Amino acid sequence: MDVGERRSVIEERVIREGEVQFGTLAAELEVSAMTIRRDIEALEQAGVVRRITGGAIAVGGGAAFEPSYGSRAGRATGSKKVIGARIASLLSPGEVVLLDSGSTVAAVAEALRGRALGLTVVTPSIKVATILADEPDTTVVLAGGLVRPGELSLIGPDAERLVSQYNCETYVAGVAGVDSLRGLTEYHPEEAAVKRAAVEGARRVIVGADSAKLGRVHLVTIAPLDAVDVLVTDAEPDHEVLLHAQSTGTEVVPVRSTTPR
Template sequence: MAAKTRRAMIEQRVLAEGEIDFATLAEEFKVSEMTIRRDVEALEASGLVRRVVGGAILSSGKAAEPSFETRAAEAAEGKMHIAEAAVELLRPRETVILDSGSSVLAVAKAIKGRGLGLTVVTPSILVAVELADEPDTVVLLAGGRVRPGELSLIGSETEEIFTRYNCDTYVMGIAGVDPARGVSEYHREEGSVKRAAVKAADRVIVVADETKLGRVQLVSVSPLSSVTAIVTDGPADHPTLVGARSLGVEVVCVPGPHSSALEQGATA
């Protein structure tokens, strides 16, 4: 495994669990503890973690956003399953807002070759490039300021774009989903763009892997009651999904790392 990939996975682990220890990671990755120490030193230099005896702890709490590269590498196969299920909810000839982020980029890839004939409005340069040559598809790229690393567009110009269109569906990627606190995001301006997109669409489909369930991040985007459907690889009985159903949200569960045979493909 390349060092860059391993470090991305370690970053995701510490963000999910809050702490890591060198010995466990060395055993899991089949490398020496010294190699893990060097990986963690790199993460410490970025300000993400603080080293302690035998390991490291998260230094910046829930406000720390993993890099796009980390999110794209983590559970890539699971995200494709989520994406394929989300595309099944789209209708031919719809006008669809495709969000920025790694999960929705997977949705864009799953759209290719389906012949849906969509009109796509997106604040993501990566999504726009992915679908630029898709036959019978119109891609409208929102204006605004480019956010480095994410290659998303943010700011008042981006938000204003969504007031111009009446869209059928918004496919949203999100950092946290909670029944009481709704959907939330790390970045203030990303959150503002998402709020504008919610207002522009008749229905909202959230794509979220299991790690996002039960999380509350810095910026509130919308209450869970404003979401039409959640597509996830989390277990069907996860408290967040139970709470979502009670609010009238459709839940689509695809096979995930902790899915049982009964949960695979479950919908409600």
């Protein structure tokens, strides 16, 4: 587990439980108490937690807590880069592609630069649109709607209508969790509504998910697992979620993570 991933785990844990202890986290994450203290200090500077004697408490939040984009983007960066490159290789020249919001799909957009695929990219992500805005032979259609600060994604009825009206061959989805029972899940209800509209309108659904997302369930279900045509992941092939996905007809594409462990 790299630094970004460890801090994301701590961030979610402290918000979910309200309070954590340095010693408990150190034992569970198999690092020193000093390392945990440094992690907590960084999260405190980000305004997520407040240190107390022997541990830390949450600053706001609750059961539906969504970690900051910066926290999520800093987690498993090596894995996301490899996943992004593999997904980019699955896209065909001239496709109409819907690229989702989120840090994993942003890695897909980065991987598309220089490939000269001549794509038409529909996206609810300002980040994705910015990455591909000056890419030669690429047409970028940015959804309208309300801007989510930090995420820089577009949500609301206008965004849902736009992603529904384009006939996209492929939807590259960014999700918070992938579970055998609950399927694809997301933190934010309006974000999930845009993703749901995209799943319903696309001919092919590709999900990129690093191993930490497998078996995770968040506030809102986007779609069942069998709605996914291709799942690209760095998880071990015998992971329960992957075996279930394959049993329902999903193609699982494994990649080798480059994230330091």
